[in-house]
Amino acid sequence: MSIPVLSVVGVDFVRDGRAILDHIDLEVERGQHWALIGANGAGKSTLLSLLGAVQHPTRGTVEVLGKRLGRVDLRELRTLIGHVNPRHSLMNPLTARQVVLTGGTGGTELPMRWSPSAAELARADYLLELLGMGALTEARWPNLSQGERGRTLIARALQSDPHVLLLDEPSTGLDIAAREQLLDRIDQLREQHPDLASVLVTHHLEELPASTTHAMLLRDGKVVAQGAADEVLTTALVSETLDYPVTITRTEGRWAVRTRRDPARERRDDALAGEQSVAQA
Numbered sequence: 001m002s003i004p005v006l007s008v009v010g011v012d013f014v015r016d017g018r019a020i021l022d023h024i025d026l027e028v029e030r031g032q033h034w035a036l037i038g039a040n041g042a043g044k045s046t047l048l049s050l051l052g053a054v055q056h057p058t059r060g061t062v063e064v065l066g067k068r069l070g071r072v073d074l075r076e077l078r079t080l081i082g083h084v085n086p087r088h089s090l091m092n093p094l095t096a097r098q099v100v101l102t103g104g105t106g107g108t109e110l111p112m113r114w115s116p117s118a119a120e121l122a123r124a125d126y127l128l129e130l131l132g133m134g135a136l137t138e139a140r141w142p143n144l145s146q147g148e149r150g151r152t153l154i155a156r157a158l159q160s161d162p163h164v165l166l167l168d169e170p171s172t173g174l175d176i177a178a179r180e181q182l183l184d185r186i187d188q189l190r191e192q193h194p195d196l197a198s199v200l201v202t203h204h205l206e207e208l209p210a211s212t213t214h215a216m217l218l219r220d221g222k223v224v225a226q227g228a229a230d231e232v233l234t235t236a237l238v239s240e241t242l243d244y245p246v247t248i249t250r251t252e253g254r255w256a257v258r259t260r261r262d263p264a265r266e267r268r269d270d271a272l273a274g275e276q277s278v279a280q281a
């Protein structure tokens with residue numbers, strides 16, 4: 001059996017006496033594309049930061065391709081992981097191509113007196129093309145739209161040829177066209193790199209690419225359910241996770257969420273509104 005790309009065993013993350021993550025187990029294999037779903041504050045970004053070797057767990061183990069966080073140099077681990085941070089900040093107005101090249105140098109700016117090899121340049125251009133940025137390789141970061149920046153950052157995360165891609169709410173702030181373009185590119189990327197694994201965090205099931213294979217539902221730092229996407233992204237389990245009645249549908253691979261009507265609750269709300277207006281009269 002091959003070594004999992006990511007292996008999380010018995011992980012707790014405790015801050016100020018509070019369990020922000022409570023006994024998390026997760027195994028991500030090559031070619032699997034996980035969605036991490038939960039309400040605000042459920043612990044999604046914290047879990048992603050452990051997977052990205054940004055922080056250490058309080059208890060338990062995190063391994064990336066069998067290399068254990070805490071035992072292996074963090075820089076070595078991070079070359080195996082492509083982490084897309086939507087809050088990427090830049091001091092200099094680099095071009096899209098230069099931003100992608102920084103993905104191979106481990107910083108956000110290009111090192112002084114550094115010049116890329118022909119292979120590094122060719123990879124950056126290949127990735128920009130793959131993410132639909134081929135016409136904008138010379139465009140400068142401050143002039144890129146939010147959607148173009150997002151796609152550039154995914155190309156940047158892939159420059160070091162990582163085994164796993166971590167995406168933290170990649171569609172936040174995008175209009176519908178930009179979001180759909182991004183999701184299409186993620187689907188294409190996964191198709192063309194069948195060994196790549198990924199973990200994508202979102203609040204919104206509409207923002208999941210059709211190529212999502214697995215899901216984990218988190219509530220208050222605990223796992224509500226995890227496994228194959230269609231077994232986990234169900235009306236009952238997502239409602240339990242969000243503590244709110246929703247109906248989940250999946251059409252042409254994509255998910256949609258609607259508030260579930262609860263006739264008993266509506267009758268109670270109507271009766272309450274009636275009592276209040278009588279009281280005010």
Ligand SMILES: Nc1ncnc2c1ncn2[C@@H]1O[C@H](COP(=O)(O)OP(=O)(O)OP(=O)(O)O)[C@@H](O)[C@H]1O
Nearest residue numbers: 015016020038039040041042043044045046047203
């Ligand atoms: N280093 C820390 N110290 C103290 N509390 C923290 C720390 N990191 C995270 N938290 C808290 O842990 C909880 C989970 O945070 P996290 O950002 O992981 O949630 P999330 O599911 O990503 O939320 P959101 O969807 O709002 O981004 C929050 O209540 C947050 O305030």
